[in-house]
Amino acid sequence: xxxxxxxxxxxxxxxxxxxxxxxxxxxxxxxxxxxxxxxxxxxxxxxxxxxxxxxxxxxxxxxxxxxxxxxxxxxxxxxxxxxxxxxxxxxxxxxxxxxxxxxxxxxxxxxxxxxxxxxxxxxxxxxxxxxxxxxxxxxxxxxxxxxxxxxxxxxxxxxxxxxxxxxxxxxxxxxxxxxxxxxxxxxxxxxxxxxxxxxxxxxxxxxxxxxxxxxxxxxxxxxxxxxxxxxxxxxxxxxxxxxxxxxxxxxxxxxxxxxxxxxxxxxxxxxxxxxxxxxxxxxxxxxxxxxxxxxxxxxxxxxxxxxxxxxxxxxxxxxxxxxxxxxxxxxxxxxxxxxxxxxxxxxxxxxxxxxxxxxxxxxxxxxxxxxxxxxxxxxxxxxxxxxxxxxxxxxxxxxxxxxxxxxxxxxxxxxxxxxxxxxxxxxxxxxxxxxxxxxxxxxxxxxxxxxxxxxxxxxxxxxxxxxxxxxxxxxxxxxxxxxxxxxxxxxxxxxxxxxxxxxxxxxxxxxxxxxxxxxxxxxxxxxxxxxxxxxxxxxxxxxxxxxxxxxxxxxxxxxxxxxxxxxxxxxxxxxxxxxxxxxxxxxxxxxxxxxxxxxxxxxxxxxxxxxxxxxxxxxxxxxxxxxxxxxxxxxxxxxxxxxxxxxxxxxxxxxxxxxxxxxxxxxxxxxxxxxxxxxxxxxxxxxxxxxxxxxxxxxxxxxxxxxxxxxxxxxxxxxxxxxxxxxxxxxxxxxxxxxxxxxxxxxxxxxxxxxxxxxxxxxxxxxxxxx
Amino acid sequence: xxxxxxxxxxxxxxxxxxxxxxxxxxxxxxxxxxxxxxxxxxxxxxxxxxxxxxxxxxxxxxxxxxxxxxxxxxxxxxxxxxxxxxxxxxxxxxxxxxxxxxxxxxxxxxxxxxxxxxxxxxxxxxxxxxxxxxxxxxxxxxxxxxxxxxxxxxxxxxxxxxxxxxxxxxxxxxxxxxxxxxxxxxxxxxxxxxxxxxxxxxxxxxxxxx
Numbered sequence: 014x015x016x017x018x019x020x021x022x023x024x025x026x027x028x029x030x031x032x033x034x035x036x037x038x039x040x041x042x043x044x045x046x047x048x049x050x051x052x053x054x055x056x057x058x059x060x061x062x063x064x065x066x067x068x069x070x071x072x073x074x075x076x077x078x079x080x081x082x083x084x085x086x087x088x089x090x091x092x093x094x095x096x097x098x099x100x101x102x103x104x105x106x107x108x109x110x111x112x113x114x115x116x117x118x119x120x121x122x123x124x125x126x127x128x129x130x131x132x133x134x135x136x137x138x139x140x141x142x143x144x145x146x147x148x149x150x151x152x153x154x155x156x157x158x159x160x161x162x163x164x165x166x167x168x169x170x171x172x173x174x175x176x177x178x179x180x181x182x183x184x185x186x187x188x189x190x191x192x193x194x195x196x197x198x199x200x201x202x203x204x205x206x207x208x209x210x211x212x213x214x215x216x217x218x219x220x221x222x223x224x225x226x227x228x229x230x231x232x233x234x235x236x237x238x239x240x241x242x243x244x245x246x247x248x249x250x251x252x253x254x255x256x257x258x259x260x261x262x263x264x265x266x267x268x269x270x271x272x273x274x275x276x277x278x279x280x281x282x283x284x285x286x287x288x289x290x291x292x293x294x295x296x297x298x299x300x301x302x303x304x305x306x307x308x309x310x311x312x313x314x315x316x317x318x319x320x321x322x323x324x325x326x327x328x329x330x331x332x333x334x335x336x337x338x339x340x341x342x343x344x345x346x347x348x349x350x351x352x353x354x355x356x357x358x359x360x361x362x363x364x365x366x367x368x369x370x371x372x373x374x375x376x377x378x379x380x381x382x383x384x385x386x387x388x389x390x391x392x393x394x395x396x397x398x399x400x401x402x403x404x405x406x407x408x409x410x411x412x413x414x415x416x417x418x419x420x421x422x423x424x425x426x427x428x429x430x431x432x433x434x435x436x437x438x439x440x441x442x443x444x445x446x447x448x449x450x451x452x453x454x455x456x457x458x459x460x461x462x463x464x465x466x467x468x469x470x471x472x473x474x475x476x477x478x479x480x481x482x483x484x485x486x487x488x489x490x491x492x493x494x495x496x497x498x499x500x501x502x503x504x505x506x507x508x509x510x511x512x513x514x515x516x517x518x519x520x521x522x523x524x525x526x527x528x529x530x531x532x533x534x535x536x537x538x539x540x541x542x543x544x545x546x547x548x549x550x551x552x553x554x555x556x557x558x559x560x561x562x563x564x565x566x567x568x569x570x571x572x573x574x575x576x577x578x579x580x581x582x583x584x585x586x587x588x589x590x591x592x593x594x595x596x597x598x599x600x601x602x603x604x605x606x607x608x609x610x611x612x613x614x615x616x617x618x619x620x621x622x623x624x625x626x627x628x629x630x631x632x633x634x635x636x637x638x639x640x641x642x643x644x645x646x647x648x649x650x651x652x653x654x655x656x657x658x659x660x661x662x663x664x665x666x667x668x669x670x671x672x673x674x675x676x677x678x679x680x681x682x683x684x685x686x687x688x689x690x691x692x693x694x695x696x697x698x699x700x701x702x703x704x705x706x707x708x709x710x711x712x713x714x715x716x717x718x719x720x721x722x723x724x725x726x727x728x729x730x731x732x733x734x735x736x737x738x739x740x741x742x743x744x745x746x747x748x749x750x751x752x753x754x755x756x757x758x759x760x761x762x763x764x765x766x767x768x769x770x771x772x773x774x775x776x777x778x779x780x781x782x783x784x
Numbered sequence: 785x786x787x788x789x790x791x792x793x794x795x796x797x798x799x800x801x802x803x804x805x806x807x808x809x810x811x812x813x814x815x816x817x818x819x820x821x822x823x824x825x826x827x828x829x830x831x832x833x834x835x836x837x838x839x840x841x842x843x844x845x846x847x848x849x850x851x852x853x854x855x856x857x858x859x860x861x862x863x864x865x866x867x868x869x870x871x872x873x874x875x876x877x878x879x880x881x882x883x884x885x886x887x888x889x890x891x892x893x894x895x896x897x898x899x900x901x902x903x904x905x906x907x908x909x910x911x912x913x914x915x916x917x918x919x920x921x922x923x924x925x926x927x928x929x930x931x932x933x934x935x936x937x938x939x940x941x942x943x944x945x946x947x948x949x950x951x952x953x954x955x956x957x958x959x960x961x962x963x964x965x966x967x968x969x970x971x972x973x974x975x976x977x978x979x980x981x982x983x984x985x986x987x988x989x990x991x992x993x994x
Contacts, residue, residue, distance in 0.1 A: 151852065152861055153883060154875065155894070157960055157980065158912060163854065188890055189908025557854045 019392040023291075030294045038301040041308050055625045058482055058600065059632050065208035067590040068242075068604075070102075072218065073468040074201040075193070075238040076226075083233050084199040085188035090229035091222075092190075092201055098225075099206070100218045102586065106201040107191035111178065111583070118582045119174045120162070124568035126522065127170035130530040134168055135540060135565075140547035143168045148552065165560040177519040178584070184472055193471040198238075200472050205243055212250055215243035240465040249456040249752075256750045264743045271739055275731075276330060276402060284397055285326040288386035291393075292322045296382030300374050307378075308371055314700045315378035317758060321357060321707040322386035324736040325350060328715060329394055331732035332725070333402045339395040347391055349718040352662040353711040354387035356655045360707070363651035369640050372647075383707075404731070414730035415723055418716075421775045428678035428772040435681035439688055446684070448693025449638035451630060456752050479611070481514075481603040481618065482625040488576050488592060491601040492523035494623055498603065501617055510614055512607030517576075517592035520584055527573045537566040641696055648703070655710075663717070668778070671717050675772030676709035683765040697757035705765030708740060712770050716777035737770035829928065829939040832946060835971040837926025841868040848988040865990065873921045887917050915957035919950055919964045920976065935964075944969050 063069060074091075076084050092106040111119075124130055133139050147167055150156045162171055184191040184200055191200040203222070207214030219239065226237045272282045296315055300307045328350060333342045357379075364376025439446055452462075483498060485491040495518035502514050522530075535543065540562055548555055576592055579585040592601045608614060611628065618626055659669040680702050687698055694702075712733050720726045740762065747759030843866040851858040863878040877883040884895040892913065893904045907914040915934040922930040931937055934957065935950035948966040952958040960981060967975040976988040 148859075149881065151850070151855075152859060152877070152881070153894075154885060154916065155913065157916065160852075160854075160980075160982070160984070161960070186906035186908065189906060552855045552857060552859070554854060554856050 017396070020396050023389065023393045027291065027294065030298045033301055034294055034297045038297060039306040040312065041306050054484065054595070054598075055482065055627055055632065056636065058595065058602075058625075059627060059629060059636075061595075062480075062602075062629065063633065064210055066602075067204065069209040070205045070207070070243065072203045072205060072222065072239065072241040072243055073465065073472060074203065074222065074226075075240075075468055075471075076199040076201075076230075076235050077197055077238065079233050079235040081187055081192075081196060083235060084192075085190045087226075087229045087233065087235055088190040088199040088201055091225055094225035094229060095201075095203055095222065098221050100214065100221060101203045102206050103204040103583075104201065105191075105203075106199070107184070107186050108189055111175075115582050115584065116175075118579075118584075119178075120166075120171050122571070122574060122578075123166065123170040123174045124534060124565065125527045125530055125571065125574055126520075127173040127530070128522075129168075129173045130170065130533055132533045132535070135533075135535045135543060137543045137546045140168070140543055141551075144547060144551050144553060164558055165564050167558055167561055191472070198471070200468065202472055207243075209242035209246060212246060216247045216250075219244055219247045238464060238468070240461070240468050245455075245457045245461065245465075248461075253456060253752050253754065256752050256755055260746050260750060260755065263746050267742050267746065268739050271735070271742065275404065275408070275735060277405075278399070278402070280399060281330060281402060284394065285323075285330070287394065287397065288325045288389045289319060289322045291389040292319050292382035292386030295385030296378035299381035300378050303377055304370065304374060308374055310371060311374040311378055314375055315382065317700055317762075318361075318375070318379040318704050318707065319382045319386070320704050320740065320762070321353075321711055322383055323739065324708070324711055324732075325386055325390040326394060327735045327739075328729075328732045329390055329398075330402050331404065331728045331735065333398075333404075334724070334728070335401070338400065339398045339402075343391055343395045346715075346718070348662075349714050350387060350390065352659070353714045354383055355662070356658050356710055356714075357383050357707050359654040359658055360648060360651045360703075362654070363647035364644070367643055367647060369643060372640060372644055404728075408731060409724060409727050412727045412730050414726045417730070418726075418774060418777050422777070424775045428674050428775055431772075432674070432678050432681050435678075435685035438685040439681075442688055444688070444692055446688065446694060447638070447641055447699075448691070448695055449634050449641060451633045451637050453693070453695045454637070454697065454754075456754055473606070478630055479605040479608045479626075479628050481605065482627055483601040483603060484595075484598050484623050484625070486598065488599050489524050491592065491599045492518050492521065493525055495601050495603065496523055496526060498624070502603075505614060505617060510608070510610045510617075511605050512609075514603055514605050515591065516603045517588050517601050521574060521576060521579065521588055521592070524573045524575065531569060531571070531573070534565055534569045536569065537562060540565055637696065641699060644699065668717055671776045671778060672710060672713040672773075675713045675769055675776050676706050678772045679709045679765050679769035680706050682768055683761060686764065687761060695757060697754050698761050701758045701761035702765065704762055705769060708736075708762075708766050709769030709773065712737065713773040713776070716773045733770060733773075737766050740766035827943040827946070829937065829948075831943075832939065832948070832971075833923070833926040833928050835926075836923060837869075839867070839869065839924070839971055842866070845991045846988050847991070848986060850984070850986045852984045853982060867921075867924050870925050870927075871921065873917065873924070887921065892917070911954055912956035912960060915952055915954040916961070920966075920973075923948060923966060923973075 076087055076091075079087070088106045089108060092104050092108065095101055095104040119126065134143075144167065146169070147159075147163060150159050151163075159172075185194060186192070187196060187199075192198065193200060203218070205215065205218045207218070209215060222239065223237065230237075269282060272285060273279075276282060293316060296319065297307055297312070300311060300315075328346050329339070329343060332346050333339055361376040361380040361383075364372050367373045367376070455462075481498065483491050483494045485494055495516045499516065499518060502511075505511055506513055544558060544562065545555070548558075576588055579588050590602070591604075592599070594600070605614070615626055618624055656669060656673070659672055660666060663669055663672070683705060684694060684698070684702060687694055691698075715729055715733055718729060720729060744759045744762035744766065747755050748763050750756050750759060843864055845862065846865050847860065847862040849858050849860055861877055861879065864874075864876045866872075866874045866876070871887070871889050873887045875885045877885075882897055884893075884897075886893040886895070887907070890907050891904050892907055892910075893902065895902045905913075907917060918930055918934050922928075922934075928937070931950070934954045935952055938949040938951075939946065940949075941947045946968055948968070950964040950966070952961050952963075962979045962981050964979075965975075965977040966973055967977075972992060973990050974992075975990065978986045978988075980986075
């Protein structure tokens with residue numbers, strides 16, 4: 014009963030591992046793990062914006078299909094319902110103007126906020142001009158609305174203060190609600206309290222929108238179109254989960270049937286899962302202990318890479334000969350298995366030196382997982398296995414591995430040749446091998462992206478694609494810099510380089526500007542003199558503007574406003590999202606709208622280290638490119654380690670080449686084919702190619718395993734057939750998915766695994782006995 | 785003594801009853817005549833509305849006098865008012881300056897050639913302005929439902945001299961305007977009075993002779 018101790022230790026470790034994985038491992042979806050460890054401010058702001066910026070929290074809604082009145086009615090009803098829901102910070106469909114408190118705030122502070130305040134405005138000439146304008150307004154029917162403010166605000170500063178808030182009022186109104194310019198869609202926008210990455214909260218928000226819509230539309234033939242980062246992630250998550258579950262069930266069924274046909278034992282089939290499960294658990298725990306949590310992407314990609322470990326038990330099961338204990342069998346295949354594991358681990362070890370936390374996590378996960386799976390195979394499986402696995406004799410005898418391999422051996426020049434062809438094809442395609450556009454990773458279908466763009470255009474909602482980041486020691490400095498920048502940006506709007514921009518300084522002037530305005534206000538005595546003179550000859554009564562005199566003398570001594578003054582008004586949120594503290598500095602975001610000529614814009618912004626121009630899509634693509642580059646470079650470096658390990662392990666250069674060539678050929682040919690099909694490989698393809706290489710190496714090693722008898726060679730051959738057949742089946746099924754991530758991984762691995770086993774067979778070592 | 789008081793009291797009661805019944809008779813007579821009259825003319829708000837709804841279009845000159853607390857003397861304006869069924873209304877100020885307000889459906893266009901201003905806004909986005917527009921447009925269209933949506937409506941008078949009194953219920957409008965009174969005869973508007981909450985009054989007189 015020597016075998017009991019390792020099994021006992023394994024059980025204890027599994028229990029501890031399970032506890033760690035379930036209770037001590039937070040799974041994060043925080044993108045900061047995929048930032049380089051020495052990320053700059055721009056990168057940090059980028060990720061912060063992607064995670065929880067206002068743009069990431071917007072859900073855009075469009076109603077279409079009915080007549081204008083129905084659409085407007087449903088829009089009104091829907092907005093009313095959603096406003097009662099506290100998942101949303103703000104719901105807007107054009108019906109909501111400023112609240113009474115908001116107006117009161119702007120009115121009270123009009124002399125600090127109005128950009129028109131100047132000494133000239135309160136001079137005799139300035140006042141006279143104002144009186145003429147006010148008289149004309151009084152004559153008009155709309156004068157009714159403005160009259161209420163007239164005695165307190167004859168120069169019309171309130172209207173000037175309102176202007177920036179009115180300007181961002183957005184799309185055209187029909188029947189009082191927002192509509193697209195063609196009048197076919199009623200538009201609404203909601204800002205969720207939760208950030209876009211909080212999938213549960215986003216799903217809840219999306220559901221409440223759909224429910225409220227269903228109630229609001231009653232039985233009218235109106236459709237709801239929903240867009241925005243939150244809606245996308247909910248939808249993508251749903252389709253990916255749905256597809257993944259459906260396809261995994263199919264997979265499980267197919268693989269179980271295959272294994273059942275070969276092994277004819279439920280116990281053996283279940284045992285086949287043990288190394289893989291152990292590996293996944295070990296990988297999770299290792300990453301958890303190493304970095305205090307695991308990233309969702311690490312878990313997903315890591316589990317894909319662990320696919321190699323699914324082969325290990327098959328190697329073991331097929332090699333059990335009649336009259337031989339499983340312990341003897343494992344000793345027979347262990348050297349080959351060990352070399353395969355070590356080379357794979359060596360391949361991933363390099364990622365430990367990565368500057369990306371996410372990449373190191375992936376390396377740790379795969380390396381630990383494979384090692385654990387291998388050790389389980391070596392020390393645990395033999396004890397758990399039945400004494401005898403009865404493979405049908407027909408299969409073993411009927412395979413004629415030697416004959417088959419001899420025939421294939423004639424094509425041994427094919428894999429090296431294909432490597433050259435593949436490289437030539439990739440080089441000659443004229444497009445870069447890697448597609449680093451972040452959009453290529455997005456599981457959102459093109460049609461939905463087009464809809465999103467259309468809605469954003471119609472709503473005038475910022476897509477936060479391009480923005481300028483202004484930094485400084487404090488809010489005041491940042492506001493002053495923004496005001497200065499406004500002078501540079503406005504001409505660019507006028508000459509159509511871009512459609513517009515937004516900034517906190519529109520709503521909150523710097524204290525410097527405010528105090529300039531304040532000092533331009535006349536003292537009470539001077540104002541009275543000017544007023545008296547200006548009023549002469551006008552129909553206004555001499556004492557009509559006493560309230561104005563009182564307000565102005567109060568404004569002359571009023572405290573200046575800062576970013577905290579807006580708390581409690583609906584402007585607070587807007588200002589907070591555009592002006593905030595980041596670490597020990599202050600940041601103002603200046604979202605740019607409709608940039609037509611980025612080069613000209615950048616040229617206008619030259620040489621100020623306090624200004625950063627960010628193109629979020631380019632910037633995140635750059636991050637992705639850096640990540641991918643570092644991954645390929647480190648893997649390239651680890652190739653050296655693999656070559657040394659293989660040469661030493663196989664004790665020959667020829668052996669090393671026989672193992673590496675099929676793997677390389679499979680990877681290159683797959684890459685070349687995918688490139689011809691998709692025009693560039695994404696990160697998903699890269700991860701899948703890593704699995705192909707791992708599988709290829711493992712299979713090539715077994716093809717080159719020294720075997721004593723033709724029967725053993727038949728068994729090895731059977732093992733490899735099972736492994737590659739299940740890999741091709743499993744990933745082939747995944748390739749039928751419409752979701753790009755599942756499709757990419759599925760098609761790459763299915764094709765790569767088929768090629769890898771074929772090439773490895775072509776290059777398999779001829780056995781001395783039959784050569 | 786007691787009986788004397790009693791008879792005196794009974795006497796007075798009888799006199800009062802006689803008195804009341806005489807007035808009741810007169811009142812009843814009035815009610816009867818009024819009912820007869822209304823049965824003959826059927827001049828009520830529905831009749832007014834249906835008469836107005838038969839008008840397709842028209843253009844009239846007007847003068848408007850605005851009396852305001854802020855001003856030493858009232859302001860005088862004049863111009864034309866045009867209407868085309870069902871939803872086009874235009875106020876064209878000609879004096880003392882030129883300005884044109886055009887309402888068509890949900891859109892309001894303000895045009896001032898002197899200042900080169902032309903701007904269009906949606907009535908639905910400006911509830912107070914919308915309510916104001918409907919005080920004239922809805923009666924012209926004979927649309928009582930819309931009128932009831934924005935105002936508490938009172939109607940009185942005869943066909944030759946009727947009065948439509950509107951008290952705003954729309955909150956933004958109610959804050960600004962106390963009531964609007966439209967006086968007219970038959971299907972014609974003669975005079976529109978607006979009294980604001982601040983006490984300012986505007987009286988518009990519509991001329992029917994060209």
